[in-house]
Amino acid sequence: MTTLTAPPVRGRSRPRNPHRPVWEEPPTAAGQTAKGLTLGTVVLLIIVPVYCVVLTSVSTPGAINRAGGLVLVPDGITFDPYTTMLSGGPVRRALVVTLAITVVGTAISMVVSVLCAYGLSRSRSLGHRFLLMLLVLTMFVSGGLIPTFLVVSELGGYGKYWSLILPSAVSVFNILVLRSFYSSTAAELIDAARMDGASEWRILWSVVLPTSRAVTAVITLFYAVGYWNTFFNVMLYMPADSQKWPLQYVLYEYVNLGMNMPGQVNSGFGVSGHSQTAPLSLQMAVVVLTLLPIMLVFPFMQKHFAKGMLTGAIKG
Amino acid sequence: MVSTVAEQGEDEQDSSDRPAGDGGAGRTTASSAGTAPQVDRLNWRVRLRRDKSLILMTLPAVGLLLVFNYLPMVGTITAFQYYDPLDGIRNSQWAGLANFRQLFGDPLFWHAMENTLYISAVQLVLFFPIPILLALLLNSVLNSRIRSVVQAITFLPHFYSWVLVVTLFQQMIGGAGLLNQFLRQHNAGTWDFMTNPHTFSLLVTSQVVWKDAGWGIIVFLAALSAIDQNLYEAAASDGAGRWRRLWHITLPGMRSVIVLMLVLRLGNALSVGFEQLLIQRFAVGHDAADVLDTFSFYYGIGTQNYSYGAAAGIFKSVISLLLIWGANKLAHRFGEDGLYRK
Numbered sequence: 001m002t003t004l005t006a007p008p009v010r011g012r013s014r015p016r017n018p019h020r021p022v023w024e025e026p027p028t029a030a031g032q033t034a035k036g037l038t039l040g041t042v043v044l045l046i047i048v049p050v051y052c053v054v055l056t057s058v059s060t061p062g063a064i065n066r067a068g069g070l071v072l073v074p075d076g077i078t079f080d081p082y083t084t085m086l087s088g089g090p091v092r093r094a095l096v097v098t099l100a101i102t103v104v105g106t107a108i109s110m111v112v113s114v115l116c117a118y119g120l121s122r123s124r125s126l127g128h129r130f131l132l133m134l135l136v137l138t139m140f141v142s143g144g145l146i147p148t149f150l151v152v153s154e155l156g157g158y159g160k161y162w163s164l165i166l167p168s169a170v171s172v173f174n175i176l177v178l179r180s181f182y183s184s185t186a187a188e189l190i191d192a193a194r195m196d197g198a199s200e201w202r203i204l205w206s207v208v209l210p211t212s213r214a215v216t217a218v219i220t221l222f223y224a225v226g227y228w229n230t231f232f233n234v235m236l237y238m239p240a241d242s243q244k245w246p247l248q249y250v251l252y253e254y255v256n257l258g259m260n261m262p263g264q265v266n267s268g269f270g271v272s273g274h275s276q277t278a279p280l281s282l283q284m285a286v287v288v289l290t291l292l293p294i295m296l297v298f299p300f301m302q303k304h305f306a307k308g309m310l311t312g313a314i315k316g
Numbered sequence: 317m318v319s320t321v322a323e324q325g326e327d328e329q330d331s332s333d334r335p336a337g338d339g340g341a342g343r344t345t346a347s348s349a350g351t352a353p354q355v356d357r358l359n360w361r362v363r364l365r366r367d368k369s370l371i372l373m374t375l376p377a378v379g380l381l382l383v384f385n386y387l388p389m390v391g392t393i394t395a396f397q398y399y400d401p402l403d404g405i406r407n408s409q410w411a412g413l414a415n416f417r418q419l420f421g422d423p424l425f426w427h428a429m430e431n432t433l434y435i436s437a438v439q440l441v442l443f444f445p446i447p448i449l450l451a452l453l454l455n456s457v458l459n460s461r462i463r464s465v466v467q468a469i470t471f472l473p474h475f476y477s478w479v480l481v482v483t484l485f486q487q488m489i490g491g492a493g494l495l496n497q498f499l500r501q502h503n504a505g506t507w508d509f510m511t512n513p514h515t516f517s518l519l520v521t522s523q524v525v526w527k528d529a530g531w532g533i534i535v536f537l538a539a540l541s542a543i544d545q546n547l548y549e550a551a552a553s554d555g556a557g558r559w560r561r562l563w564h565i566t567l568p569g570m571r572s573v574i575v576l577m578l579v580l581r582l583g584n585a586l587s588v589g590f591e592q593l594l595i596q597r598f599a600v601g602h603d604a605a606d607v608l609d610t611f612s613f614y615y616g617i618g619t620q621n622y623s624y625g626a627a628a629g630i631f632k633s634v635i636s637l638l639l640i641w642g643a644n645k646l647a648h649r650f651g652e653d654g655l656y657r658k
Contacts, residue, residue: 017458017459019458019459019460020458021545021548021549023548023549023552023553024548024552024558025557025558035453035456035457038453039453039454039457039462039466042450042466042470043466043469043470045526046469046470046472046473046526047469048488049484049485049487049488050484052487052488052494053484053487067497068497068500068501069492069493069494069497070487070493070494070497072494111376112376112377112380113377115373115374115376115377116373116374116376116377116378118370118373119370119371119372119373119374120370120374122367122370125363125366125367125370125371126360126363126364126366126367126370126371127367127371128370131371131374131378134378134381135377135378135381138381138385138386140637140640141389141633141637142385142388142389142633143385143386143387143388143389143390143391143392143629144388144392144612144626144629144630144632144633145609145612145613145616145617145625145629146391146394146612146616146617146622146625146626146629147388147389147390147391147392147394147626147629148384148388148391149616149617149622150388150391150394150399150405150622150626151383151384151387151388151391152384153401154404154405155383166380166383166384167384168384169380169384170377170380170381170384172381175377199369200369200370200373201369204373225475228477229475229476229477229478229480231477231478231479231591232590232591232594235594236617248477248479248480249479251479251480251483252479252595255483256479256482256483256486256595257598284487287480287483287484287487290477290479290480291476291480294472294475294476295472298468298472298475299468302468302471
């Protein structure tokens with residue numbers, strides 16, 4: 001056994017992996033290869049579509065013609081589709097709408113959720129069991145699609161932006177994650193603050209929120225991604241109102257269903273002098289636009305994320 | 317997972333009811349120590365005064381839930397009406413069980429039911445084991461850098477919208493997609509997966525795998541990391557090989573999480589990717605893509621026969637509740653907690 005526990009040699013020709021527990025059998029070549037191939041395939045399956053779409057969106061019409069569709073090898077780069085897309089028309093309007101919905105919606109959801117989570121986090125407070133039941137019950141029982149639609153419509157939400165935000169503003173799951181953090185962190189700090197006569201609002205703002213930045217960031221991202229991906233509520237409440245569509249619905253109509261983009265694919269190109277730009281690159285540019293924020297935000301959040309999820313899901 | 321948190325909530329309450337940890341309560345108790353040693357016995361008016369800001373904080377969320385979650389529960393009575401948008405819920409005519417009678421005699425409804433169960437079964441068999449297998453595989457990778465990179469990449473599509481996922485699939489394996497582009501260039505004929513109703517359940521399942529396997533991996537990896545490493549060492553020194561260790565240590569260690577996920581999956585057996593199917597209904601046709609949710613959407617809102625759609629919705633809710641209850645019973649039989657305790 002002593003030969004096996006020899007100090008790990010760093011560098012290229014190490015005899016055994018220092019991370020491998022002593023008791024574990026050395027790996028077989030076939031096993032390692034199979035493992036590598038499987039994981040490699042999985043990663044490629046996820047990366048290749050995105051790579052392809054991004055590359056096609058910045059390819060010249062010539063490159064797209066030569067490839068016969070999606071481009072796999074860089075062959076000529078242009079950013080024309082992006083300038084066309086962002087210089088006006090339905091996609092730019094949809095981008096503005098989506099950004100507004102995401103910012104406003106996330107703000108509303110966060111304020112409501114943080115308040116509620118803290119309000120329920122003090123055990124023994126009056127009625128918190130009842131209120132908690134009220135919340136948790138909605139995870140198992142729901143009125144269903146049609147009654148929700150009818151309620152929102154009867155409240156005058158049809159065709160209004162608030163119908164994309166308020167009906168799904170509260171996620172009970174997110175509140176429960178926040179609550180489990182608030183009730184476990186910094187009990188001494190909270191007690192000390194209360195001794196000093198701080199109000200609950202003050203404690204939430206100056207004690208609880210600063211000590212739970214990670215989970216706040218994670219939940220904010222959850223909500224923001226949800227609003228960015230708003231789709232079904234658009235289909236429910238403003239399916240005919242193309243002026244108000246957010247990005248996901250524009251993607252659905254103009255790329256997925258392949259409808260003509262008014263003023264962009266047909267006439268707009270002639271106006272802006274890019275009549276030869278292939279619509280495929282423009283379509284892919286729309287895909288990239290919906291993808292981009294998630295790609296940008298994800299690496300920064302990934303670390304917090306796994307941590308926040310783990311503690312939220314399975315008590316760590 | 318959802319339920320674990322909920323359960324925890326209950327857990328915490330039970331345990332944290334003993335140690336005070338609540339300064340306000342402590343103070344009040346101290347001042348009236350002689351008369352009320354137990355905080356819970358305090359006059360509710362005193363407690364209300366003490367907790368009024370806490371209760372106030374929950375009101376916005378509770379209000380939104382009341383309007384957008386509880387009011388629709390009351391609104392399910394439209395299923396027993398001939399709902400007319402002009403009359404509203406209050407003045408519409410009563411229908412009794414007429415909507416349900418019509419529903420149960422509707423071949424389209426039973427077809428949607430059949431599709432739902434079929435797709436659900438395919439997903440259970442083909443999707444459910446994949447995150448478990450990938451988590452086991454990933455867990456055996458020693459290089460923590462590779463592990464976290466693979467984990468991050470597989471997790472990413474969980475945040476894509478369904479429109480985006482379907483669009484990416486369309487661009488890869490659709491009629492004008494990358495695969496067919498390649499096949500055409502090599503004169504190998506074309507094969508459009510996106511519009512083929514016969515393979516639709518496989519398509520839907522592969523999309524779910526692509527989007528959400530990474531999410532499942534995280535849950536199962538967490539379960540794996542909670543297993544006591546000393547067990548492995550002890551087993552190995554007793555001569556257990558890697559497959560025996562997998563069978564006798566790893567799988568039992570993951571058992572409760574697997575059962576929990578299974579209970580959730582069974583409880584949601586009637587919800588098979590609403591948005592996902594809605595988006596693809598046009599391409600593949602309603603015959604293959606109609607499930608209970610889309611049925612209720614198209615025949616309830618599309619044709620403005622709201623009461624009919626609501627009846628389909630109620631039917632689904634009731635069966636779903638029965639499924640959750642049944643799946644839990646099953647979990648209890650296996651000696652697991654499932655969604656809630658006995």
